Amino acid sequence: MFEFCTDPKSLETFQWFSCYLTTPKHMSMYYSLFTVVALILLTAPFGLMFGFMGAFASRSKNMIIRILGKGYTSIVRGVPDIVFFLFVPIALDQAIEFIRHKTLCWDVTEPIWRGNDFVVCRAAKMPLSEAAVWTHDVYGFLLAVVAFAFVFGAFCSNVLAGALKSVPRGQIEAGRSMGLGERQIRRLIEVPQMWIYALPGLSNLWQLLIKSTPLLFLLGVEDLVYWARELGGSKTSAYAYSHADWRLAYFTVLLLFYLLVTSISQRGFERMRKRLARGQNFSGAS
Amino acid sequence: MILKSLGTTLGVMALTATVAMSDTVRMGTEGAYPPYNFVNDKGEIDGFERELGDELCARAELECVWVKNEWDSIIPNLVSGNYDTIIAGMSITEERDAVIDFSDAYFPSDPSAYVGLAGADPALINGVVAAQINTIQASHVASSGAQLMEFASPDETVAAVRNGQADTALADKAFWEPIVAESNGELEFVGEDIVLGAGIGVGVRESDGELKAKFNTAIASMKEDGSLNTIIKKWFGEDAATFE
Amino acid sequence: MTCGEAVSAYLFRAIGVGERLLPSNDIGICEQAILIGSGVMWNIYFALFAVILGFFAATALALGKFDGGKFTKKFCELFIYFFRGTPLFIQFFFAYELFVLLPRLSIDIPLGFTTITAETRWFTRAWLGAAIVLFLNTAAYSAEIFYGALRAIPRGEVEAGAALGLSRWQRFRLIVWPTMLRLAWPSYTNEAIFLFHATTLVYFSSFPAWQQKGDALYYANYFAEKTFNPFIAYPIVAAYFIAVTLFLIFVFGRVNKRLTRHIF
Numbered sequence: 001m002f003e004f005c006t007d008p009k010s011l012e013t014f015q016w017f018s019c020y021l022t023t024p025k026h027m028s029m030y031y032s033l034f035t036v037v038a039l040i041l042l043t044a045p046f047g048l049m050f051g052f053m054g055a056f057a058s059r060s061k062n063m064i065i066r067i068l069g070k071g072y073t074s075i076v077r078g079v080p081d082i083v084f085f086l087f088v089p090i091a092l093d094q095a096i097e098f099i100r101h102k103t104l105c106w107d108v109t110e111p112i113w114r115g116n117d118f119v120v121c122r123a124a125k126m127p128l129s130e131a132a133v134w135t136h137d138v139y140g141f142l143l144a145v146v147a148f149a150f151v152f153g154a155f156c157s158n159v160l161a162g163a164l165k166s167v168p169r170g171q172i173e174a175g176r177s178m179g180l181g182e183r184q185i186r187r188l189i190e191v192p193q194m195w196i197y198a199l200p201g202l203s204n205l206w207q208l209l210i211k212s213t214p215l216l217f218l219l220g221v222e223d224l225v226y227w228a229r230e231l232g233g234s235k236t237s238a239y240a241y242s243h244a245d246w247r248l249a250y251f252t253v254l255l256l257f258y259l260l261v262t263s264i265s266q267r268g269f270e271r272m273r274k275r276l277a278r279g280q281n282f283s284g285a286s
Numbered sequence: 287m288i289l290k291s292l293g294t295t296l297g298v299m300a301l302t303a304t305v306a307m308s309d310t311v312r313m314g315t316e317g318a319y320p321p322y323n324f325v326n327d328k329g330e331i332d333g334f335e336r337e338l339g340d341e342l343c344a345r346a347e348l349e350c351v352w353v354k355n356e357w358d359s360i361i362p363n364l365v366s367g368n369y370d371t372i373i374a375g376m377s378i379t380e381e382r383d384a385v386i387d388f389s390d391a392y393f394p395s396d397p398s399a400y401v402g403l404a405g406a407d408p409a410l411i412n413g414v415v416a417a418q419i420n421t422i423q424a425s426h427v428a429s430s431g432a433q434l435m436e437f438a439s440p441d442e443t444v445a446a447v448r449n450g451q452a453d454t455a456l457a458d459k460a461f462w463e464p465i466v467a468e469s470n471g472e473l474e475f476v477g478e479d480i481v482l483g484a485g486i487g488v489g490v491r492e493s494d495g496e497l498k499a500k501f502n503t504a505i506a507s508m509k510e511d512g513s514l515n516t517i518i519k520k521w522f523g524e525d526a527a528t529f530e
Numbered sequence: 531m532t533c534g535e536a537v538s539a540y541l542f543r544a545i546g547v548g549e550r551l552l553p554s555n556d557i558g559i560c561e562q563a564i565l566i567g568s569g570v571m572w573n574i575y576f577a578l579f580a581v582i583l584g585f586f587a588a589t590a591l592a593l594g595k596f597d598g599g600k601f602t603k604k605f606c607e608l609f610i611y612f613f614r615g616t617p618l619f620i621q622f623f624f625a626y627e628l629f630v631l632l633p634r635l636s637i638d639i640p641l642g643f644t645t646i647t648a649e650t651r652w653f654t655r656a657w658l659g660a661a662i663v664l665f666l667n668t669a670a671y672s673a674e675i676f677y678g679a680l681r682a683i684p685r686g687e688v689e690a691g692a693a694l695g696l697s698r699w700q701r702f703r704l705i706v707w708p709t710m711l712r713l714a715w716p717s718y719t720n721e722a723i724f725l726f727h728a729t730t731l732v733y734f735s736s737f738p739a740w741q742q743k744g745d746a747l748y749y750a751n752y753f754a755e756k757t758f759n760p761f762i763a764y765p766i767v768a769a770y771f772i773a774v775t776l777f778l779i780f781v782f783g784r785v786n787k788r789l790t791r792h793i794f
Contacts, residue, residue: 024329078772080727082734082747086754087764094366116385116758117493118366125367130310133351211617218734220355220363225620230318230325233441236464238320240327245445248627255616255624262615358751362758381554385758416738420755428551428742435738446738449630451654 008240020241029227033257035141036213036223043148043209050153055160069157076154085215088147089140093126100124144219152209159201163194196276203269207262214254228254310349311497312369313339317354318439319461321521322375325354334521335373338392341513342488345504358419358438361386364489370497371490375458377422377483387492389501391485392514394527398423399459401447401466402476406454411477413453416443422482423456447473460522533560544568544743552742552752562753563766569746570770575657576729576745580664581722587669592676592710606673613670618663618728622735625663629653656737664732668725672718679714680706712789719782723775730767746770 004011005019020026057069076084097120101112105121112120122128127135167190175185216223232247315335317325326332331352343350353369364372364386378388400411414433417424418440427434435452437443443455444465454476466473488505490498508514515528531539531553539549541564553561594606613621636649653659683706691701711718733739733748742752746767753763 023327025325025327028329075768075772077723078775079768080730080747080771082727082730083750083764083767083771086751087760090366090760097367114493116365117491119491119493120367129312129370130349133353136353207614212619214617214619220359222354225623229439229623233318233439234444236320236468238324238333238464242468245448248624248631251620251624251627254620258617258620259612259615359755362755362760365758384555419739425554434741436740436742437738442736442738445630450634451630451651451738 016241020243023241025227025231028222029224029231032223032227035221036216039141039145039148039213039216039221040209042145043152044206046145046149047152047156047205047209050149051156051160054153054157055164058157058161059164073154073157073161076151077158081151081212082215082218084151085144085147085219088150089143089219092143092146094118096126097124100126140219141221144216144221147219148209148212152205155205155208156202159198159205160194162201163198164190166197167193196273199269199273199276203266203273206265206269210261210265211258224254224257309347310351311343311371312351312353313343314353314355314360314364314369314372315339315374316357316360318357318441319375321460321464322458323373334393334517335375337521338508338514338517339373341508341517342392342501342504345507346500348500356438357421361489365491367491370494371488371501373488375461375486376489378485378487379422379483381425382489385492386489387494387498388487388489389498390505391487392505392508393486393518394529395481395483395485396527397459397479397481398426398456399462399479400454400456400476401444401462401473402454403447403450404471404474406474406476408477410453411456414451416446416452416455418443418457421457423458426480426482427456444473460526463523531556531558531561533558533564536560536564540565541568542571544571544745544749546741546743550741552749554756557753557757559762562749562763566746566749566753566763566766567770569744569749570774572656572732572743572745573726573729573771574774576661576664576732577722577726579661580668580725580729583665584668584672584725587665588672588676589707591669591673592680595673595677596680610670610673610677613667614674618667619731619735621663621667622660622731622737625659626654626736629659654737655740656732660732660735660737664725664729667728668721671721671724675714675717675721676710678717679710682713683709708789715782715786715789719779719786722782723778726774726778727771 002015002019002022004015005022008016008019011019054069054073057065058073060066060069097118098112101108101120101124104123108121110119112118127139171189171193172185175189180188213223214225217225228250229247232245232250234245235242315323315331317323317331319333321333323331323333323335330336331354336352339350339352355363355369357374360372360374360376361382363369372386375393376382378391382388400415402410412430412432414435415427415430416435416437417427419436419438424434424436435446437446440457440461443452443457446452447455459479462475466475488498488501490501505514509529518526518528536558537560540553540561542548543552543565545568552565591606591610594602595610598606632650632653634649634651636647639646639648653662687705687709688701691705696704730745730747733744734751739748744752750763750767754760757763
């Protein structure tokens with residue numbers, strides 16, 4: 001990074017640290033911060049989408065859809081999220097490659113599962129083997145987003161179902177007496193009115209989502225925890241910057257980082273609550 | 287499209303010859319086991335296996351890309367096709383050989399050694415022993431009657447000995463040597479070295495016979511002209527075990 | 531290995547009883563189900579330890595935040611803020627690194643008939659260290675729930691108690707505490723379920739497994755790696771957790787009935 005960094009072993013403490021903290025490897029750690037933020041920002045809308053699907057499905061008049069919706073909401077909430085994180089990406093990846101294999105290489109007669117091996121034809125690989133490294137990273141990241149959205153969608157669905165139930169019946173009946181159809185009632189009354197009831201639950205989920213991002217590390221995505229462990233471990237002179245075991249320091253920084261993010265978002269939600277409470281006949285309005 | 291038209295005539299061939307087509311081979315490694323493989327300060331994969339792997343790929347005329355993967359799930363990700371080889375200081379053992387295939391050894395059977403705090407009693411190799419999860423060392427400790435303590439990375443086993451959680455730790459001797467040498471006398475080898483496994487080879491899927499053959503040819507040619515021994519000596523010192 | 535043999539070999543493997551070596555080849559579904567089930571014992575142990583001790587700590591913290599002196603209030607607030615604001619996963623990593631730095635001491639505790647030597651290095655073992663982290667964590671989350679409930683107790687109820695001449699302690703025991711629990715119970719049930727699920731993180735953070743004694747997910751992960759087939763081991767874990775979660779909901783529901791019986 002800096003010119004004087006060519007020979008780290010000869011540097012004074014301050015210069016040594018300014019070089020050490022700007023090695024390309026440390027840059028990867030700072031960069032992984034964006035990975036974490038991107039995961040949160042992408043998971044939230046997708047999770048909400050899964051949530052809406054789950055909530056409306058569990059209120060559906062069709063019994064099969066209702067069972068699917070309720071099953072999704074309660075089974076996913078009954079199992080530790082980490083189990084899904086270890087499971088969903090692999091299952092999804094294999095499912096995608098399986099489908100691509102069947103469509104792209106329909107004439108290959110060899111079985112896909114051979115003993116322990118899962119072998120699809122070269123064209124069915126996702127992404128292709130010769131694709132650039134970043135495509136593989138992005139693909140792995142997107143699998144993680146789906147896994148997170150799947151889990152958080154179930155929690156969202158539970159919150160949204162509760163909020164939909166809390167919309168005062170009078171408002172819905174008023175809509176009905178005005179001659180609105182079921183869909184119009186849903187679009188014009190239920191959904192806009194339920195947010196104030198859903199907000200406390202959703203803000204809770206948002207905090208939960210932030211605090212579960214360190215699990216990305218278990219999905220093979222190089223996130224902050226991965227780099228903190230990698231950089232913090234003791235380094236022999238095989239490395240240009242050798243040092244003792246500094247993991248405690250790295251984890252302290254991580255704790256502070258997360259504390260900061262959760263505090264900021266808590267403030268944001270408080271503001272949003274005040275805004276939504278405006279014009280509501282609701283005790284929280286002030 | 288090419289695959290489809292080939293597929294009808296060659297059928298089986300097109301599949302087994304996965305690497306023959308466009309020749310990008312994804313090389314899986316751990317990146318946390320210096321000097322075998324590690325991530326250097328530039329953030330690149332470095333070490334003995336990086337240099338060796340690049341040379342093997344050059345000789346086999348393959349285009350290679352390096353992929354990092356946690357040790358814990360390195361075999362599952364090979365068999366599910368996330369990469370095509372494992373080149374991560376993985377000893378050839380019967381148990382692993384049952385699920386994946388190995389090339390010929392590119393590193394001779396390396397002794398494993400116990401390390402403890404200076405002045406440790408040799409009997410402590412039967413005390414609390416730290417080892418990395420899913421390694422030959424871990425299964426050796428589990429069956430030896432000592433108390434096994436498992437960690438996800440080799441680095442953590444060193445820390446466990448340093449702070450006295452474990453009496454000793456078992457790992458490849460070549461991994462220990464720089465650590466013991468630079469510990470200012472804090473760490474020491476304990477007891478006798480033991481030989482586990484039948485050398486280190488490149489792991490490939492069982493269905494990938496062609497890739498295995500290519501690596502075998504490349505390894506044989508490096509053994510023949512002595513360049514393999516040169517790389518071994520470069521990374522493991524003049525006294526390292528080499529091929530005849 | 532038949533299922534009967536698997537039961538005798540692995541039913542209590544997670545606490546070190548039975549076959550020393552884990553199954554390594556020809557792994558059948560029975561071995562997986564039994565060994566993973568034996569690991570569930572650890573999840574239950576961690577959850578019980580943390581929830582039971584955490585309940586009392588949470589009550590104290592909530593009261594401190596609600597009604598404590600200046601210093602107590604600040605302390606309780608900070609404690610709750612820290613543990614609720616950071617990921618449990620990193621708390622585990624951090625605590626482990628901290629515990630290994632403890633000076634290694636041993637203290638003899640005489641029990642009359644025998645003496646136990648307590649060592650500070652037990653903190654680095656999951657059964658103590660991880661349980662403490664879980665305890666502190668759930669104490670903070672539950673305290674925030676209890677605090678919210680305390681704020682929602684109608685003033686009139688407490689004032690009525692005072693008018694009846696009840697002492698401060700009597701008012702707490704007879705009015706504040708039961709009302710707080712009743713109001714907090716649905717959220718507290720959720721917290722207990724979350725905590726139970728969080729126990730699966732223990733062996734995935736820094737805490738090492740000793741003698742391959744681990745929790746349900748530790749064994750599921752072991753099998754997924756040995757058989758290269760995640761489609762059996764992980765669903766088994768899921769099934770166990772759903773079963774225990776349903777049981778938890780049942781027990782908490784019974785308690786809720788008791789708490790609210792005067793209302794219906």
